[in-house]
Amino acid sequence: MSSQAIVELKGVNKSYGENHVVKDLNLTINEGEFLSVLGPSGCGKTTTLRMIAGFEQQTSGTILVEGEPVEDKEPFERNVNTVFQSYALFPHMTVYENVAFGLKMKRVARNAIKERVQEALTLVQLEGFEKRLPLQLSGGQKQRVAIARAIINQPRVLLLDEPLGALDLKLRKQMQLELKRLQKRLGITFVYVTHDQEEALTMSDRIAVMHEGILDQLDTPNRIYDFPATRFVADFIGESNIFDGLAEPQEGGTISVVTETGRVLCRGTSGFTAGEQVQLSVRPEKLRFAPEPKEGFELQGTVRENIFVGTFIKSILLLSNGQEVALTSLSGQPIPEVDACCYLFWEPEDAVILHAHSQEVWSTIANVDLSDFTPEASA
Amino acid sequence: MASRSAPTSLRKRIRRKTPLLTMVSPVTVWMVILIAVPLAYVLLISFCSTDESHHIVFAFSVQNYVKLFDPTLLSIYGNSLLIAGLSCLISILVGYPFATIMANSSPFKRTLMMAFLMLPFWTNSLIRLYGWRSILGSNGFINSVLQELGLITQPLELLYNHFAVVLGMVYVLLPFMVLPIYTVILKLDHSLLEAASDLGARPARRFFKVTLPLTSSGIFAGSIMVFIPALGYFFVSNLMGGGTTQLIGNVIARQFKEAFNWPFGAALSIILILITLILVRAYTKTGGKMDDLGAM
Incomplete structure (x- = not known):
């Protein structure tokens, strides 16, 4: 271009x-x-x-x-x-x-x-x-x-x-x-x-x-x-499930995040310190049902509703802390019945991790024109 | 089948409309007594004549209308149209900028300007015109100041001419020009002006290509409301012109008050009404709204 x-x-x-x-x-x-x-x-x-x-x-x-x-x-x-x-x-x-x-x-x-x-x-x-x-x-x-x-x-x-x-x-x-x-x-x-x-x-x-x-x-x-840069962007564009939690960087570039409902995992870029408040944004199509607990995830939900929307089915799940999350799966795939309790997970690279105070952070960062930086230059 | 249901439906319709009729009829009666009957009477006697003792003779004749084409009267019409046209033009030139400024001001300033415009109206216009006489007269304010300053030795003749009459007309009728224009400018969609600028129109061209055409209905409405009274406001020409200027209004007033020739005065009035109707018709034909005329 x-x-x-x-x-x-x-x-x-x-x-x-x-x-x-x-x-x-x-x-x-x-x-x-x-x-x-x-x-x-x-x-x-x-x-x-x-x-x-x-x-x-x-x-x-x-x-x-x-x-x-x-x-x-x-x-x-x-x-x-x-x-x-x-x-x-x-x-x-x-x-x-x-x-x-x-x-x-x-x-x-x-x-x-x-x-x-x-x-x-x-x-x-x-x-x-x-x-x-x-x-x-x-x-x-x-x-x-x-x-x-x-x-x-x-x-x-x-x-x-x-x-x-x-x-x-x-x-x-x-x-x-x-x-x-x-x-x-x-x-x-x-x-x-x-x-x-x-x-x-x-x-x-x-x-x-x-x-x-x-x-x-x-x-x-x-x-x-x-890769929404802020919680607002994640929420405003498309649908997003947002999880609040504390970051715990792990070996091998992943970050374990302790949420109210248990641990979850995401792929982490640098710049997150242990104990820092973070937010995770996960698209409904990236959230998945697991037959048994996945390693690194302590996430469970109860199916409230399964809504048929043509090519996919949207499930609304209730987490133990009362938060509702949305999950979409292709029609024809086996999904749990309403009221069933099930394990949830996502591929670590599918979650976007954000600084909890990203709004303020970004308003200062935004004063630097980031469009000039290419990944090669910063590597 | 239709004929059988007709009487019931008629009765029903009357019953349904009765509340409406009771609401409207007092106004209708009022209008008939105060407007329709007098106007019909004016129209009636305009076709009559008078005997030696100035009594109205109810015998149909068109002689009053023939008399309208008397050469002296024709020159008075011309003069009257000139004065009214000039008053109208000056009212536009003064009133348009005033209305523009008023429409673009803050609400407080708007109220203030409206007050300046309307407050004099609470005083009788005769008294206000006497005020002008004391300003313009040979011993008036302007002449004394100029003489004090030694700029003139003889007092200037500022009163008793066309200029003074036009000034008086503009002074008395200006609000009727400002208000319709103000209403239209206020309603003007600001994004149209922005669009014109955006497309490269400089302020002057933007005014003549967009603002003026879109506010012309206000100018037209104001012109009707200035022009028509300016043909008839005989007291203005009496006070400011002192008999030097004859308007149609002066002629009509004289027929009723001095010559006691009511039928001829009536014929003149009918002509004035016809002119008004023609102008209003032209106004509505070109897209003007009657409501804007009645804004006062």
């Missing part, structure tokens, strides 16, 4: 009075990538996007677009375009006039405008809609016009603020694929703000997970799913 930085945020903070919305954000967006900014509402993701677009001024820090600081540039001077959450189509203009707006502002010749508007409308499959007013369009069509309008100026970066939020599920799925295809075809960098983890996982090259104004993790969808 070409990794020329096109947008860089360096130590960016944004406060509204007492309200610290974005905290020390360091984020490098590479040219041509599809980067999602993912987080629950109020995590600062939209504010971040608006700062890149120029609608909000950061309280401190620097934002670079194409290597140049943009603090002093007004939105109309920035080479980025935005697709707004509510589409923000000009209601008094036809589809054609809406799409042509950006070119008219740049005083492009009339013939060229006509050609490029046609091109853009073809790209979003809206030929023949030129004379309609936004009022006469469906949600999906409005969305397409908004996209055509935003890409007409051929921006280097397209900012999308939950663009599919108002569409129904089926249309949203379809638009996801179309957007991804469009991005590949145009080669424009997409910065895509969403609160929908599934959307982020399916579309993105990389995901930036934000939580309470802090960038928790920036990585590929795969790695974010398999």
